[in-house]
Amino acid sequence: MTFPVSRSGRRRIACVAVAVSAIGTAVFSGANYLTGEASASRIPLNPDVAVHYVTIVVHALPAxxxxxxxxxQFATRLLAVRPGLHRALGYVYMVSVVVAALAAIVAATFSVDGISVQVAFYLLSAAWLYTLFQGFRAIRQGQIQLHRIWLIRNYSLSFAAVALRAFIGLGVALQGPFPSLTFDDIYTTSVWASILVCAVVAEYVIIHRTLAPLVRKRSSKPRTPTYDS
Incomplete structure (x- = not known):
């Protein structure tokens, strides 16, 4: 026997899945880099650059x-009940993005994963900072809906870290039927796929959850008739 799930129910399930996977990744990754042991790094380190591990830690912890x-921050109930907490967490989030993005640029420069991965992380970091700036500017101007749109884009780029791990896991699983796949191929493809997929999903959410309702609401308003003189 199957039970139909409403659209709002599916949306709630998707939001819970995103939150749980993000929190799980944050706790697992953050704890891994709190040890201070370079040998525990899941990212290959550049043996010629002693501070490479430090830049990864400075990126990973705020990320x-x-x-x-x-x-x-996307919980509307929290915003309605505790706007001060929402604002305080917003500032922490903003500082964390700036530190994580700048550290990612330095870490990518020292990366031993190849130019393709370096370019991907440069673009991701630039987009991370740009969407954050636009979101901050929008809220300073009182444009709440626009602020939300830019922060959806920004957090989708943050969520690329979660998607990256999922794509790597999928790639490793495919090595069985496709033994010619190397881990370098899997990692490079996963980096690009995680960024692109998260960016596309963000635009889908923005269009269908934010812009489309506004358009329908505006279209449903009765028009005032005009008369030619």
Whole structure:
């Protein structure tokens, strides 16, 4: 026997899945880099650059924090009941993005994963900072809907860290039937796929959850008749 799930129910399930996976990734990744042990790094380190591990830690810890904060910032109930907390968490999120993005640029420069991965992380970091700036500017101007749109884009880029792990897991699973796949191929493809898929999903959410309702609401308003003199 199957039970139909309403559209709002499916949306709620999707939101819970995003929140749980983001929080799980944040806790697991953050705890891994709190040890301070370079040998525990899941990212290959450049043996010629002693500070490479430091740049990864400086990126990973605030990135884990903002992944943890993000789902709560989109909770409309929290915003309505505790706007001060929403604002305070927003500032923490903003500082975390800036630190994580700048550290990612430095870490990518030292990366041993190849030029394709470096370019991907450069673009991701630039888009991360740009969407954050636009979201901050929008809320400073009192444009709440526009602020939300830009932060959806920003958090989708943050969520690429979660998607990256999922794509790597899928790629490793495919090595069985496709033994010619190397881990380098899987990692490079997963980096690009996680960024592109998250960006596309963000635009889908923006169009169908934010822009489309506004258009329908505007279209449903009765028009005032005009008379020619």
């Amino acid at each position: 884990s924090l903002l992944l943890l904060i993000g789902p709560f």
